[in-house]
Amino acid sequence: MPGGFLRVFAGGEKILELCEKTIERDYVFKGKVINVRRDTAQLPNGKLANREVVEHTGGVTIAALTDDDELLFVRQFRYPIGEVLMELPAGKLNVGEDPLAAAARELLEETGAVARNFYDLGWIYTSPGYTTERLYLYAADGLTFKGQHLDEDEFLDVLRVPLTEAVRHSATGGYGDAKTDIAILRLDALRRIGMPEPIHP
Numbered sequence: 246m247p248g249g250f251l252r253v254f255a256g257g258e259k260i261l262e263l264c265e266k267t268i269e270r271d272y273v274f275k276g277k278v279i280n281v282r283r284d285t286a287q288l289p290n291g292k293l294a295n296r297e298v299v300e301h302t303g304g305v306t307i308a309a310l311t312d313d314d315e316l317l318f319v320r321q322f323r324y325p326i327g328e329v330l331m332e333l334p335a336g337k338l339n340v341g342e343d344p345l346a347a348a349a350r351e352l353l354e355e356t357g358a359v360a361r362n363f364y365d366l367g368w369i370y371t372s373p374g375y376t377t378e379r380l381y382l383y384a385a386d387g388l389t390f391k392g393q394h395l396d397e398d399e400f401l402d403v404l405r406v407p408l409t410e411a412v413r414h415s416a417t418g419g420y421g422d423a424k425t426d427i428a429i430l431r432l433d434a435l436r437r438i439g440m441p442e443p444i445h446p
């Protein structure tokens with residue numbers, strides 16, 4: 246559990262303390278999207294180690310289905326990797342923002358779509374070895390379209406891909422974007438075993 250010790254029982258006798266204690270925290274960069282810090286942590290054996298951490302407020306990803314069983318994708322240039330990727334609509338959480346409200350906001354901004362229903366697909370840590378970023382995944386349906394509201398620095402195309410095609414692509418190589426592939430495969434699995442009850446922003 247966060248902030249506590251994770252206890253692992255080996256053979257019902259031995260308890261291993263796995264958590265590390267933060268001894269010192271030093272921020273080396275604070276930005277609009279991320280903060281970067283260099284920590285000193287005490288290991289379970291008492292020794293000290295350096296830990297580099299990227300703080301991020303988290304985000305949302307939406308697998309939005311049209312009435313024709315097509316997923317909405319956005320195609321955009323990703324500066325850090327220098328590539329254009331096809332991704333599901335997604336965006337950053339504002340500090341303290343409700344993830345479901347953020348999902349509805351990002352879906353409208355990026356695709357112009359408003360969903361009647363949202364479905365919780367759970368959440369993921371994007372890369373827990375170095376960042377605090379947590380992404381909340383949703384499916385959505387009952388779409389109506391009202392027009393995009395892109396940010397000034399946002400340039401993207403909206404595409405529609407049949408769900409069966411998207412699932413096949415994610416399962417046989419993927420889109421190169423982890424949140425997209427995970428959301429698609431979770432949606433496909435839930436449609437097979439039973440979707441959760443719809444929720445509304």
